Amino acid sequence: MIRIAIDAMGGDFGPKAIIPALDMVLKGRPEVHFLIYGDEVKIKKYLSRYKNLNRQVTIFHTDKMVQNDDKPSTALRASKGSGMRMAIEAVKNGEAEAVVSAGNTGALMAMAKIVLKTVPGIHRPAIASVMPGIHGDTIMLDLGANVLVDADTLVQFAVLGSVFARANKTRDQQGAQDDKPPSVGLLNIGSEETKGPEHVREAGEILSRIDFPGEYKGFVEGNDITRGTVDVIVSDGYAGNISLKTAEGVGHLVRTYLKESFKSSLLSKIGAFFAYFALRDLRERMDPRRYNGGVFLGLNGVCIKSHGGADALGFSSAVILAVRLARQGYIEQIARDIGHLTDQENLLSEDD
Structure with a gap:
C-alpha cells in the first residue's frame, strides 16, 4: 500500500477540486490510500459522491489552515495543527510516503525544511x-x-x-x-x-x-x-x-x-x-495541467507542490507524480548517491 498525505484545504478550490482529483488517481492504482487533512465537513460534502474513493481515505479533521497570502515566517510560527503541517508530519512519522499540497508555496517549503529536514549532505x-x-x-x-x-x-x-x-x-x-x-x-x-x-x-x-x-x-x-x-x-x-x-x-x-x-x-x-x-x-x-507538480528535491521525504489554481486534472497529475516517486524509493536512492558524491569530493580535495 502507498499512502499519500493530502492538504485538502490548500489552493484556490480546496476539496472541490482535490477530492475528484483523488478519484482520478485511484483508477488503475488500487494500492493507493489517502490521508486527508482538513475540514471534515467540507471534505465529506464532496467525498460522498465517490463510493470507491470513500474506502481508500482516512480523514484527519482540523479547521486550521494556512492562508495563501501568509508570509512563510508567519505561517511557520502558527503552523501547528494546520492541515499543511499535519500532512507533512505524516511523512516524517512514517505514516505516509509523500505529501501533496496546493497551498502557500513559501509556507510549504519552510515547513517541509523544518519538519522533514534535508537529506544528510544536501x-x-x-x-x-x-x-x-x-x-x-x-x-x-x-x-x-x-x-x-x-x-x-x-x-x-x-x-x-x-x-x-x-x-x-x-x-x-x-x-x-x-x-x-x-x-x-x-x-x-x-x-x-x-x-x-x-x-x-x-x-x-x-x-x-x-x-x-x-x-x-x-x-x-x-x-x-x-x-x-x-x-x-x-x-x-x-x-x-x-x-x-x-x-x-x-x-x-x-x-x-x-x-x-x-x-x-x-x-x-x-x-x-x-x-x-x-x-x-x-x-x-x-x-x-498534465505537467503540474513541483517536487521539493533534497528533503528527507517526498513533498510536492501543486499549482494553487489547479483543477481536478491538474491536482491529479501532482498526486500521480507523488505515487510514482514513492514507488521508486526516491529518497533512499538520493541518500546513497549524495553519500557517493561526498566521498568523491573528499578524494578530489585530497588530490588537490
Whole structure:
C-alpha cells in the first residue's frame, strides 16, 4: 500500500477540486490510500459522491489552515495543527510516503525544511518540475527555491535531478527501468566552455570528472528546454524561475494566437472544424495541467507542490507524480548517491 498525505484545504478550490482529483488517481492504482487533512465537513460534502474513493481515505479533521497570502515566517510560527503541517508530519512519522499540497508555496517549503529536514549532505533543497519537449520530457531545477548558488550546489542539483529523472522515466509503470543514465546539462548563455559565470563553469568542470547517476553533456541554452535536448537541465533558482515563467507565457501566447486565428473568418472556422482532431491532440500535448507538480528535491521525504489554481486534472497529475516517486524509493536512492558524491569530493580535495 502507498499512502499519500493530502492538504485538502490548500489552493484556490480546496476539496472541490482535490477530492475528484483523488478519484482520478485511484483508477488503475488500487494500492493507493489517502490521508486527508482538513475540514471534515467540507471534505465529506464532496467525498460522498465517490463510493470507491470513500474506502481508500482516512480523514484527519482540523479547521486550521494556512492562508495563501501568509508570509512563510508567519505561517511557520502558527503552523501547528494546520492541515499543511499535519500532512507533512505524516511523512516524517512514517505514516505516509509523500505529501501533496496546493497551498502557500513559501509556507510549504519552510515547513517541509523544518519538519522533514534535508537529506544528510544536501546543502539546499531545490524545486524541480517536468517540462514537455519536442524529443521528450525534461526535468528542470532549480525553479526558484534558491536565487543564487555556488558550483557545489549546482553539482548536487545534478544528482537530485538525475535520480528524479530515473524515477520519472517509469511514467507510472511498475516494470523495469531504462538502465541508460539520464543526460544532464547546465543552463548557460552558450555551449562553449569559456562562456557563462564562474560558478556555472566550475560546476561543469566538476561534473565532467565525477561519477554520478547522470551523464553530463555540457552547457545547454534556453532553447534546449523545449527541444528536449537533455533529460535534466540544472540552473540556479534565478535563471530557472525566469525560464519557467517565460515558457508558461509563450504557451499562453501560442494558445491565444491559435484561438484568434481560427475565429478570424468563416474560412478559418471551417478550417478549424476539419482540423478538430489535430487541434485536440495539440491542446492535450500543451496542456500545463498534465505537467503540474513541483517536487521539493533534497528533503528527507517526498513533498510536492501543486499549482494553487489547479483543477481536478491538474491536482491529479501532482498526486500521480507523488505515487510514482514513492514507488521508486526516491529518497533512499538520493541518500546513497549524495553519500557517493561526498566521498568523491573528499578524494578530489585530497588530490588537490
